[in-house]
Amino acid sequence: MYLAIALVIVAAAVLGWWLWRSNARKQEEERRAAAPGPVDPFADADTDVLRGDPRRLKAADLVELYGKTLAVRGSLRLSEGDYHWSEHFLDTGTGVRRWLSVEADPDLEVVLWEEVAGSDLQPGPRELSHEGVSYRSDEKGTARYTSEATTGLAPTGTVKYHDYAGPDGQKLSFERFGEDGKWELAKGLTLDRNQITIYHQSEA
Secondary structure, three states: OHHHHHHHHHHHHHHHHHHHHHHHHHHHHHHHHHOOOOOOOOOOHHHHHHHOOHHHOOOOOEEEEOOEEEEEEEEEEEEEOOEEEEEEEEEOOOOOEEEEEEEEOOOEEEEEEEEEOOOOOOOOOOEEEEOOEEEEEEEEEEEEEEEEEOOOOOOEEEEEEEEEEOHHHEEEEEEEEOOOOOOEEEEEEEEOHHHOEEEOOOOO
8 A cells, every 4th residue: 555655656756847847848948939039239120110121122112312202113133143132223203313222241231323324434444533533343243133113124134243432432333234235334322321211112
């Protein structure tokens, strides 16, 4: 009889210990699941909430900068190897048209571009001068693109580019779409996040 009682006591103790371990393991798993993952200390989540996220720009979104509101009419999604970036066609509807490039490498860089017409400049030299500003060769290559909505380009294709960097965030960019295209020149200015506000028209 005493042996049976002892066995019951031991079994109860083992069961209690097993339940305690299971509960402790479950609580630890829940704690780990609830704990936030690694966070970039330089990420600007507040700016994304207050001013919109340039990385989510797409057709129909609105961009406010320098006191003007421009609509995104279309976008180019570009890739070269594992690197991806976007270029967005902006229009006020009153004749002001610009392009906005958005890339993260790893920090976010937003550049406002304006077409330069009638220039004889050609890419290739290590340094170029335009309107009294000196630019140095920065990067070049060939990327594939996919066009969304209105961009004036084929749905898919390739683009050669040669970018030049100047002082104070100024840039020059040469682009040639397709094998038979001509070089197109644009001058750009790197924007601070607080210079641009984005109104996303859809969260889809």
